[in-house]
Amino acid sequence: MFPGTTILDYLFWMGMGVLQVLVIAGAYEWLKYYKKKVAWWQMAAMYGCFLSFCLVVAGGTTLMGEYESHGGYYFIGYLGVPHVIIMAILVKLFVFKKAKA
Amino acid sequence: MAEKNEAMDIITDPKNYTKLDQEVNDDPSVDDCANLSRRNFLKVGGVAAAAATLAGAGAAGFKIGRSDDAYTGYGRTYQGGDMFFNREPFRVKTAAMMEPVGKVERPDRYDFIFDRLKEVVGLLQKGEWNPGMGLEKLPGKVGEYYRKYPEKYRIMLDSLEKRAKSREDWEKGKHERYTLPAAYTEALAHGGMYNRYGSTVPEEPDDAYKETGEPQPPEKWDYRHVKREKPMEFKSPKHATDLIKRMAHLFGTSIVGIGKFDPRFMFTNKMRGMPNGGADWGDKVPEHWKSIIVFGVPMYWDQTYSAIGYCTSYDAYFRSRITAGLLERFINELGYPARAQFPGYHYEIMMEPYMLTTGLGEYSRSGMVMVPELGCNVRPAAVVTNIDFEYDEPISVKMSEFCMKCKICAETCPSGAISFEDEPTTVVRGFKRWLLDDEKCYSQWAAGHTVDALGCRVCIGVCPYSRKNTWIHTLSREIEPRDPTGLVASGLLAMQKNFFKYPKGEDFQADWLGGKEAVYHNPPWYLRAEEVFKDIEKTWEYHGMD
Numbered sequence: 001m002f003p004g005t006t007i008l009d010y011l012f013w014m015g016m017g018v019l020q021v022l023v024i025a026g027a028y029e030w031l032k033y034y035k036k037k038v039a040w041w042q043m044a045a046m047y048g049c050f051l052s053f054c055l056v057v058a059g060g061t062t063l064m065g066e067y068e069s070h071g072g073y074y075f076i077g078y079l080g081v082p083h084v085i086i087m088a089i090l091v092k093l094f095v096f097k098k099a100k101a
Numbered sequence: 102m103a104e105k106n107e108a109m110d111i112i113t114d115p116k117n118y119t120k121l122d123q124e125v126n127d128d129p130s131v132d133d134c135a136n137l138s139r140r141n142f143l144k145v146g147g148v149a150a151a152a153a154t155l156a157g158a159g160a161a162g163f164k165i166g167r168s169d170d171a172y173t174g175y176g177r178t179y180q181g182g183d184m185f186f187n188r189e190p191f192r193v194k195t196a197a198m199m200e201p202v203g204k205v206e207r208p209d210r211y212d213f214i215f216d217r218l219k220e221v222v223g224l225l226q227k228g229e230w231n232p233g234m235g236l237e238k239l240p241g242k243v244g245e246y247y248r249k250y251p252e253k254y255r256i257m258l259d260s261l262e263k264r265a266k267s268r269e270d271w272e273k274g275k276h277e278r279y280t281l282p283a284a285y286t287e288a289l290a291h292g293g294m295y296n297r298y299g300s301t302v303p304e305e306p307d308d309a310y311k312e313t314g315e316p317q318p319p320e321k322w323d324y325r326h327v328k329r330e331k332p333m334e335f336k337s338p339k340h341a342t343d344l345i346k347r348m349a350h351l352f353g354t355s356i357v358g359i360g361k362f363d364p365r366f367m368f369t370n371k372m373r374g375m376p377n378g379g380a381d382w383g384d385k386v387p388e389h390w391k392s393i394i395v396f397g398v399p400m401y402w403d404q405t406y407s408a409i410g411y412c413t414s415y416d417a418y419f420r421s422r423i424t425a426g427l428l429e430r431f432i433n434e435l436g437y438p439a440r441a442q443f444p445g446y447h448y449e450i451m452m453e454p455y456m457l458t459t460g461l462g463e464y465s466r467s468g469m470v471m472v473p474e475l476g477c478n479v480r481p482a483a484v485v486t487n488i489d490f491e492y493d494e495p496i497s498v499k500m501s502e503f504c505m506k507c508k509i510c511a512e513t514c515p516s517g518a519i520s521f522e523d524e525p526t527t528v529v530r531g532f533k534r535w536l537l538d539d540e541k542c543y544s545q546w547a548a549g550h551t552v553d554a555l556g557c558r559v560c561i562g563v564c565p566y567s568r569k570n571t572w573i574h575t576l577s578r579e580i581e582p583r584d585p586t587g588l589v590a591s592g593l594l595a596m597q598k599n600f601f602k603y604p605k606g607e608d609f610q611a612d613w614l615g616g617k618e619a620v621y622h623n624p625p626w627y628l629r630a631e632e633v634f635k636d637i638e639k640t641w642e643y644h645g646m647d
Contacts, residue, residue, distance in 0.1 A: 001161045003168045016157050019150040026147010029140055054155055058162035059573045065166020066569055067406070067622050067646060074600035 023047070031095070042094035049090055053083040165571050173570035174355040174399035174475050181347065183355035185570075186473035188460055188496045191582060196457040196495035197502075198464045198525055198534040205531030207364070207384060208451055210371040211246045212530075214539045215446050216378075221257065232258055242370075242380075253540040260540070264547035266613065267554035276550060278641055280630040282404070282411040283552035289415035290553070294422065294445075303426025303441045306374025317374030319387040323438035323485075332436030338491040345394055345428070345490070352427040353420055354396035355479075356472055358459030358493045362390045362485060366454040373447060389438050389487040394428065395452070395459045397421055397472070397481035400558075402569060405478050406622035407645065408558040409515075409609055410550045417480035418444040425482040432486050443482040452481045460493040466504040466511060467519050467560040468537030473498055473578055476566030477510075498582040500566060503590055504535075509597065510560040515609040515616075516545035519560060550611050550618055559609055562621040565597045604644055619644035 002008035024047065031038055060076035063069070165171060174183050210216045220243040224230040230239055236254050239247055247254035270276060276283070294301060298308040306317040335341040342359055349357040364386040372379025399405070400417040425441035432439035442448045453470050456462055462472035462479070469477045511519040518541035520527070527536040545557045561567055568574040581589045603621065610616025623645040626632050631639040 001164045001168075003164075003170055012157070012161070016154065016161075019154050019157070022143070022146045022150035023154060024147075026143045026145075026150060029143040029147065033140075033144065050151065050154075054158040057155060058158040061159045061162035062166040062571050062573050065163040065168075066171070066571065068166075068601060070602050070646065071596075071600040075596070078596075078600070 023050075034095075036095050038094050042090075046087065046090050046094065049083060049087045053080065053087065056080045056083055166569070171569040171571045172399075172402045173568070174478075175401075179351055181350040181357075184350075184357065184474060186498075186578065188473075188493075188498075191496040191498045192460060192494045193497045194494065196460075196463060197497060198532060199454070199457055199495065201531045202533045203528055203531045205365050207367060207369050208530060209242075209369045210378070210380070211242055213368065213371075214543055216371070217243050217246060218257070218543070219446075221261075250540075256540040256544050260544040260547035263544065263614075264554045267548055267550070267611070270613075271552065271554075276552075277637060278630055278639075279410050279550060279552065280634065280637075281628045282407075282413065282624070285404075285628070286413040286415050286552050289413065289419045293419050294415060300422075300447060302423055303429055303443065305447055307378065307447075310374050310376075316376060319372070319374075319390070319438075319440060322374050323387070323389065323440045324433075326430060326433035327436055327438065328434070329436035335488070338489045341488050342491045345432075345488070348431055349394065349396050349424060349428055352424045352431075353398065354424045355398045356461055356474060357394065357396040358456070358461045359392060359394050359490045360455060360459035360492050362393045363454070363458060364390075366451045368449055368451070371449055373449065379449075390440075390485045391487045392490050392492075393450075393455055393459070393483050393485050394490075395455045395461060395481060395483045396424055396428075397456070397461070397475075397479040398424070399475045399478040400480060400561075402478070403625045404628070405558060405562050405567065407620045407624040407628065408562045409556070410618060410620055411624040411628045412556065412558045412562070413551065414444070414480065414556050414558065421480050421482040422447075425484060428484045432484065432488070437486050437488050439484050439486045441482065441484050444480060450483070450485075452483065455483060456481055457495055460496045463496070463498065463500040464504075464525075464534055465500065465564070465566075466508065466535045467514075467564070468535065469561070471500045471504075471564065471566050473500075473566075473582075474570075476568060477561045477564045478567040499587075499590065502587075503565075503581075503594070506591070506594055507565060507597075509563050509565065509603070513559055513563045513603050513606050513609075513621075514545075515557065515559060515606045516541045517606070518542035518545070545609075548611050548614055557609075559606075559621060563603055565593070602646065608644060617642075617644045622646050 001012050024043075027043065027047075056076060056079045060072040060080070062072075063075055064072035170176065176183075211220075220241065221230075221239075224240065224243075236244070236247060236251060238244075239254075247257070296308070298311050299305065300308060306322045309315075309317050309322070335344075345359065346357050367386060367390075369384045370380050370382050372382040372385075375382060398417050398420045400412065400414060404412045404416060422441070422443035425443040429439040429441040440449075442450055442452070453464070453468075456470040456472075457464060461481075462470040465471045465477055467477060470479065470481075471477050472479050505524055508521060511521050516538075518538040520535045520537075522535065525534040527534065529536055542557070546555050549555065549557055566578075577589075577593055581593060584590065604617070604619035607615070608617045608619035610618075612618055618641070620643065623643040631637045
C-alpha cells in the first residue's frame with residue numbers, strides 16, 4: 001500500500017480493522033433504530049457479502065494498478081453486480097422480512 | 102465579558118446536557134441526526150465506515166497492483182522467499198510430457214537454431230556459400246539439416262533478409278523511439294555480458310581456447326579452480342542440497358532445483374572449449390557430470406509487459422549468468438568440479454528438460470517452461486558438478502492442462518510459431534509435446550524493432566501465469582492446482598479471455614511489415630525517449646494497454 005515505508009502499511013491495516021468495528025456496531029444501531037431483530041448468522045451472512053464485495057473492488061483496482069484497466073472494470077462489473085443483487089436479497093430476507101401473522 | 106446567550110453559555114448550560122443512559126428519540130419519523138449521541142455516532146459512523154472500507158479496499162488494491170513490490174522474483178531473493186510456491190504437495194515421478202513415447206534421441210548441435218544460424222552466417226561471411234548457390238550447395242551438416250527441412254530453409258533466408266533490413270533501419274536512426282530500451286539492452290549485453298569472444302561472466306571455455314589455442318576439455322576446465330587435494334565431505338546429500346540452494350539464492354537467483362544429470366538432454370557434437378565448439382565431440386558424456394543445479398530469474402516486469410520493442414532478454418540473462426559464475430566458483434572452492442551452463446549460447450545441454458526433472462515447472466504450449474511463481478517469465482542457467490545431492494522430483498500443478506484450453510500465446514504470437522493443437526501430439530526426440538516452430542519464431546526476432554533485432558517475448562508477456570505477485574494472482578496460483586474439478590481453472594480462463602484485451606498478433610509486427618509496432622502494455626516513462634530527451638518529436642502512437 002505504501003511502498004518504501006516501514007510503518008504506514010501497518011497503520012493503514014489497523015485503521016481498516018477499526019473501521020470494521022464501526023461497521024458492525026453501526027449496523028446493530030440501525031437495526032435497533034428500526035426495531036428489527038436479525039439473528040447473528042444472518043448478520044454474518046450480510047457482513048460476509050459486504051466483505052466479499054470489498055474484495056471484488058480491491059481485485060478490480062489491483063488489476064487497474066497493474067495497468068490492466070480493461071480487466072479491472074470488467075472484474076468489478078461482472079463480479080460486483082451479483083454481489084449487489086445478493087446483498088439486496090439478503091437485506092430483504094433478513095431485515096425487511098414480513099412480520100409473522 | 103461574554104454576553105448572555107453566547108456560544109459558551111449554551112454549551113455550559115446543564116439544561117442542554119444529554120445523559121449517556123438517556124433514551125433518545127426512537128421514532129424513525131423524527132430526524133435526530135443532529136443530536137450527537139453515542140447512538141447517532143454509531144449509526145452515522147457505521148455507514149461512513151462501510152464507505153471508507155470500500156474506498157480503502159479499492160485504494161489498497163490499486164496501490165498493491167501498481168507497486169514495484171509486486172514484481173515477482175525480486176526483493177526477497179537472499180532468503181529464497183521468491184520461491185514461495187510450496188511444491189512438495191505436487192511432487193510426481195514423471196512430469197507432464199516427459200514420459201517417452203518412442204526412442205529417445207539426444208539433440209544435436211544443429212537442433213539448436215542459433216548453432217545453425219551461426220554456421221550459415223559464418224559461411225556467408227567467409228564467402229564459401231551464398232543463397233544464389235541454392236540449398237543443394239549449402240555445405241556441411243547444416244546443409245544436411247536444411248535439406249531435410251526445406252521449409253525451414255526458406256524461412257531462415259527470409260529471416261536473414263528481415264534482420265538486414267532491421268539493422269539498416271537502426272543505422273539510419275529510424276528507431277528513435279527505442280533509444281532508451283536500446284541503451285538498457287546494450288548496457289546489459291556489452292557492459293556486462295559479452296567481450297570480443299562472446300562472454301565475460303562467467304569464464305567461458307571457448308574464450309580460453311581461442312586465446313590459448315589449447316583445447317579445454319571438461320576434465321580440465323571444470324577443475325580449473327579446484328585447489329584442494331580432496332573435496333570437502335558433506336555430512337549428507339541433504340546438507341549439500343540445503344547449502345547449495347541457499348547459496349544459489351544468496352548469489353541472486355529466484356528459483357532453484359537440483360537433479361540428477363541426464364545425458365538424454367545433452368547435445369551431441371557440442372562441447373565448449375574444444376575445436377569448432379566440439380563439432381567432433383560425438384556423444385561422449387564427461388564422467389564427473391553427475392548432478393545439475395538448475396536456477397533462474399525473471400526479466401523485469403515492466404519490460405516484459407512492454408514486449409516487443411521495449412523488452413530485453415539480456416536483463417535476466419545477465420543476472421542468471423552471474424549466479425552461474427558465482428556458484429561455479431563456490432563449488433570449485435569446496436574442491437568439486439563445476440561447469441556453468443548459461444545464456445545466451447553457452448550450453449552443452451537443453452535447459453527445459455532439466456527444469457522439469459528438477460521440479461521447477463511444467464512444459465507450456467509455447468515450448469517454454471512455466472514455473473508457478475513466474476509463469477513463463479524465467480531465464481534459466483545451471484551448474485553441472487559431481488556432488489551427491491538429495492534430488493528434487495518433478496511437479497504437476499496442472500499448468501500444462503491449463504495450456505490445453507488457453508491458447509492465448511498461440512493467438513497472440515506474431516509469427517504463428519506456436520501450435521494451436523488442443524493436446525500435444527508431436528513426437529520430439531521421443532517425447533510427445535507441443536512443438537514451437539523455432540524457425541518461424543526466429544523470423545519474428547529478426548524483424549523485431551529491438552536494437553539487435555533479436556527477441557520478441559510476446560508469448561511470455563501474455564501468458565496468464567506470467568503475472569505479478571499480487572494477492573489476486575497468488576490466490577489463483579494457490580487455489581487452481583488444488584481444485585480437482587477444474588472449475589477454478591475454467592473460471593480463471595474465462596475471465597482472462599473475456600476481461601482482458603490484447604493487441605492482435607499482426608499488430609506487433611514492424612511498420613514495414615504492415616504492423617503497428619504494438620506492445621502488449623505501453624512502456625513505462627523511463628523507457629520513453631520523448632519523456633526525457635530534447636528534440637524528440639513523437640511521431641508514433643502507443644498501441645498497448647495502459
